[in-house]
Amino acid sequence: MPLALEFEHVDFAYPHGPPVLREVDLEVTPGEFLAIAGPNGGGKTTLLRLALGLEHPTRGAVRLFGEPADHFRDRARLGYLAQRAQLGVQAPATVREIVAAGRSPLNPFGRLSAADREAIDAGIERVGLAPFAGRRLTRLSGGQQQRAFIAKALVADPALLALDEPTAGVDVEAQDALAELLARLNSELGVTILYVSHEFGAIEHVVERLVLVRERIVYDGPPESLPGVWHDPSHAHV
Amino acid sequence: MFDLEFMRLAFAAGAVVGLLAPVVGFFLVQRQMSLIGDGIGHVAFAGVAAGYLIGISPVWTALVAAVVGAGAIEWLRARRQAAGDQALALVFYTGIAGGVVLISSAGALNANLFTYLFGSILTVTRGDLLRIALLGLGGLVLVAVLLRALLAVAIDEEGARVAGLPVAVLNGVISMLAALTIGISMRIVGILLIAALMVVPVIAAQRIAWSLRSTIGLAVAIGLGSVLTGLTISYYGNLPPGGTIVLTATAAFLVAAAAESLNARL
Numbered sequence: 001m002p003l004a005l006e007f008e009h010v011d012f013a014y015p016h017g018p019p020v021l022r023e024v025d026l027e028v029t030p031g032e033f034l035a036i037a038g039p040n041g042g043g044k045t046t047l048l049r050l051a052l053g054l055e056h057p058t059r060g061a062v063r064l065f066g067e068p069a070d071h072f073r074d075r076a077r078l079g080y081l082a083q084r085a086q087l088g089v090q091a092p093a094t095v096r097e098i099v100a101a102g103r104s105p106l107n108p109f110g111r112l113s114a115a116d117r118e119a120i121d122a123g124i125e126r127v128g129l130a131p132f133a134g135r136r137l138t139r140l141s142g143g144q145q146q147r148a149f150i151a152k153a154l155v156a157d158p159a160l161l162a163l164d165e166p167t168a169g170v171d172v173e174a175q176d177a178l179a180e181l182l183a184r185l186n187s188e189l190g191v192t193i194l195y196v197s198h199e200f201g202a203i204e205h206v207v208e209r210l211v212l213v214r215e216r217i218v219y220d221g222p223p224e225s226l227p228g229v230w231h232d233p234s235h236a237h238v
Numbered sequence: 239m240f241d242l243e244f245m246r247l248a249f250a251a252g253a254v255v256g257l258l259a260p261v262v263g264f265f266l267v268q269r270q271m272s273l274i275g276d277g278i279g280h281v282a283f284a285g286v287a288a289g290y291l292i293g294i295s296p297v298w299t300a301l302v303a304a305v306v307g308a309g310a311i312e313w314l315r316a317r318r319q320a321a322g323d324q325a326l327a328l329v330f331y332t333g334i335a336g337g338v339v340l341i342s343s344a345g346a347l348n349a350n351l352f353t354y355l356f357g358s359i360l361t362v363t364r365g366d367l368l369r370i371a372l373l374g375l376g377g378l379v380l381v382a383v384l385l386r387a388l389l390a391v392a393i394d395e396e397g398a399r400v401a402g403l404p405v406a407v408l409n410g411v412i413s414m415l416a417a418l419t420i421g422i423s424m425r426i427v428g429i430l431l432i433a434a435l436m437v438v439p440v441i442a443a444q445r446i447a448w449s450l451r452s453t454i455g456l457a458v459a460i461g462l463g464s465v466l467t468g469l470t471i472s473y474y475g476n477l478p479p480g481g482t483i484v485l486t487a488t489a490a491f492l493v494a495a496a497a498e499s500l501n502a503r504l
Contacts, residue, residue: 075402
């Protein structure tokens with residue numbers, strides 16, 4: 001079985017900009033739950049964008065399930081939760097409409113099959129939002145809104161779920177609940193999870209592997225083996 | 239009122255505009271590009287001026303200019319050559335400046351120009367109605383076919399990109415539909431006011447709607463109601479139709495905002 005994700009000697013810089021990532025090597029096996037942390041500006045979101053094929057490496061190769069990430073075709077296998085600021089949380093949409101947007105969006109005339117409808121209901125149930133399925137997103141808490149978008153990201157049954165700063169703008173309780181939810185989804189569905197955040201306190205106890213990024217990968221291993229001082233991701237690790 | 243052919247034509251054309259403008263406007267509002275219609279409208283003004291200058295129907299030159307303007311805004315935005323509002327400002331000011339220079343060169347700074355800028359119920363011909371109906375119907379069918387994909391982009395553009403949706407194409411479709419709406423609406427509402435008919439019914443509907451689909455439905459009802467009511471008031475009050483229609487839509491917004499406040503207190 002191919003690796004879920006592979007970075008091989010990857011460098012990246014935006015046009016006319018300084019290097020953002022250098023010499024990144026990373027292998028993620030299917031079913032892993034991986035936290036990618038580091039300071040703001042350290043390159044972790046760029047690493048995620050490269051992983052999803054949204055950016056092209058300046059040097060080296062990024063592969064998703066054995067294929068070049070920027071030419072990966074089976075995109076239904078990818079689920080993505082963007083940063084909160086990029087999500088349409090102010091849209092006048094219900095939870096069901098948000099989740100449905102992740103399922104067969106190219107079907108003409110808005111048609112949904114019985115299987116699509118079942119998957120949407122199951123997705124809403126899975127994240128604990130069944131009682132709020134018909135409620136407008138703007139009437140829900142930040143944590144509940146985030147769960148609706150996670151259900152959307154999962155409704156096409158992806159093999160890999162990527163989350164970019166999912167704890168930004170939600171309270172500590174919601175962060176803990178999110179960590180538990182992701183751990184459950186990882187074990188129940190076997191979905192590979194890439195969790196990108198500038199801090200990893202909330203998920204430290206549920207992930208098996210932590211990667212710290214500061215232009216390069218400066219740590220890759222279990223969170224419990226991380227030297228104490230590195231628990232502060234703003235610390236100068238190099 | 240309906241004994242007069244020009245009123246029948248104006249109402250029929252207005253009904254198409256009232257249906258299409260809020261549908262297209264819904265996607266502009268969700269993309270936080272409510273003012274794009276204004277930008278395209280000003281480029282369409284340059285198109286009207288070009289039509290006068292080269293001696294062909296300003297309707298067609300305005301439509302072409304609107305499509306070019308919409309394409310320019312989308313290109314600047316997608317290539318990150320300029321932020322959304324900067325792209326809009328660039329096209330907006332270039333359009334109005336080009337229009338003023340061209341219209342002056344054509345010596346067409348007259349009352350007839352005002353019918354394009356602010357609309358006139360006297361000017362819709364049978365040919366106009368046929369063109370408006372065909373293009374309007376085409377626009378509505380396109381939105382219906384692409385509805386779920388367009389909603390997916392409106393809700394979560396980056397997520398849609400990761401899922402493999404052709405986001406640039408879908409954004410381009412919305413911009414082109416905005417240009418089309420302006421092109422077909424200029425006879426009724428005028429190119430300087432049509433943007434309001436795309437946006438105001440949507441922001442009014444958002445106040446009282448309970449879902450995305452109900453927002454679209456209510457926006458269409460408010461848009462259609464505003465056009466038909468505005469045309470009636472315009473006829474009996476001898477008022478310019480564009481301004482009357484937009485003020486009717488604004489009144490609908492105030493009623494919706496009041497209803498929302500009342501609902502929150504109950």
